[in-house]
Amino acid sequence: xxIKTYDEELVKTFSKAAYNAFSALKKNYKEQFYYxxxxxxxxxxxxxxxxxxxLEKTIINDKITDEEKNCFKWSCSDxxxxxxxxxEFFHEIQELLNKRDEELSNEDDEWDIRVNSMEETMKRxxxxxxxxTGEERKNVVINVEIVPPDGSEYHRxxxxxxxxxxxxxxxxxxxxPEDEIE
Numbered sequence: 208x209x210i211k212t213y214d215e216e217l218v219k220t221f222s223k224a225a226y227n228a229f230s231a232l233k234k235n236y237k238e239q240f241y242y243x244x245x246x247x248x249x250x251x252x253x254x255x256x257x258x259x260x261x262l263e264k265t266i267i268n269d270k271i272t273d274e275e276k277n278c279f280k281w282s283c284s285d286x287x288x289x290x291x292x293x294x295e296f297f298h299e300i301q302e303l304l305n306k307r308d309e310e311l312s313n314e315d316d317e318w319d320i321r322v323n324s325m326e327e328t329m330k331r332x333x334x335x336x337x338x339x340t341g342e343e344r345k346n347v348v349i350n351v352e353i354v355p356p357d358g359s360e361y362h363r364x365x366x367x368x369x370x371x372x373x374x375x376x377x378x379x380x381x382x383x384p385e386d387e388i389e
Contacts, residue, residue, distance in 0.1 A: 212320060212323055213320060213323040213324040213326070213327040214320050214321075214324050216303070217303070217320070217321060217324035218324045218327045218328050218331070220299055220300050220303050221245070221252060221300060221324055221325055221328040222328045222331055222332060223296075223299070224252075224292075224296045224297045224299065224300050225245055225252075225254055225328055225329075225332060226332055226335075226337060227292060227295075227296040228254045228291055228292030228293070228295075228296045228297070229243060229254060229256070229292075229332070229337055229338075230337070231291070231292050231295070231296070232254075232256060232288055232291045232292065236258065236260075236261075236288075238258035238259070238260040238261060239258055239259045239260065240256050240257065240258045240347065241257060241258065241259060241346060241347055241348065241373060242256055242257040242280075242281065242347070242348050242349075242377070243256045243329075243338055243347065243348075243349045243350075244256065244283045244349070244350050244351070244352050245325045245328060245329055245350075245351045245352075246283050246284075246289075246351075246352050246353075246354060247318075247321060247322050247325060247351065247352070247353045247354070248353075248354040249354075250304065250308075250318060250321065251301075251304065252297075252300060252321070252325055253289070253290050253293050253297065254288075254290075254291055254292065254293075255283035255284070255286045255288055255289040255290070255291070256286060256288045256291065257280065257281075257286050257288070258288075261286065261287050261288065262276075262279065262280055264287075265279060265285070265287065266279070277376075277379075277380060278380070280380070281377055281380040283352055283354070284354065304321075322351060322353065322359075325351040326351045326363055326366070326367065329349050329350070329351055329367055330367065332349075333349055333367065344369075345369060345371045345373075346371070346373055347368075347373070348364065348368055348373055348374055348377045349367050349368060350363055350364045350367055350368075350377075351363050351367075356381070356382040357382065358381070358382040360381050360382070361378060361381040361382070364377060364378060364381065365378075
C-alpha cells in the first residue's frame with residue numbers, strides 16, 4: 208500500500224459501527240478479551256475478537272492440539288465472535304460502500320482507502336479507551352486484517368500497538384511481512 212490516506216466519512220461510519228459492535232460484545236460477554244480485529248474481506252468490513260475463555264472453550268470442544276492452538280488463538284475467522292454485531296450495526300456501512308462502489312474508478316485505490324480508514328478507526332477507538340487503558344491495554348492486541356492475509360497486518364499491528372509480549376506473540380503468527388510490497 209503506497210497511499211496512506213483515509214476517508215473521513217468512512218472513518219466516521221466505520222467508527223460508529225465498530226464501536227457499537229465491540230461495546231456490545233464486551234457487554235454481553237464478560238470475558239478477558241486479548242484480541243480485537245477489524246477485518247477487511249472482499250471489500251467489506253466486519254469485526255472479530257478472541258477472549259481467553261472463548262479460546263479455552265474452543266480448544267476443548269474442537270479438540271485443538273497444542274500445535275494448532277497458536278493458529279486458533281490469532282485467527283479472526285475461527286473466533287466464535289467473527290461477524291459479531293454485523294446484522295445489527297453494519298447497515299450504514301453497507302449502504303455507504305454500495306454507493307461508493309457505484310462511483311469506483313479504481314478498485315485497488317478504493318480498497319486501500321477502506322483499509323487505511325479501518326486502521327484510522329481502530330486508532331481512534333483505541334484512543335477512546337475502548338480496548339483498555341494502562342496495563343490492561345498492554346495485554347491486548349488490536350489490528351486491521353485483510354482476508355486472505357497479505358503480510359500487511361504485521362506492519363499495522365506495530366503501528367496500532369505498543370510493543371509487548373502479547374504483541375510479539377501475535378507478530379509471530381502473521382504472514383511473512385517480506386512478502387508485502389510497500
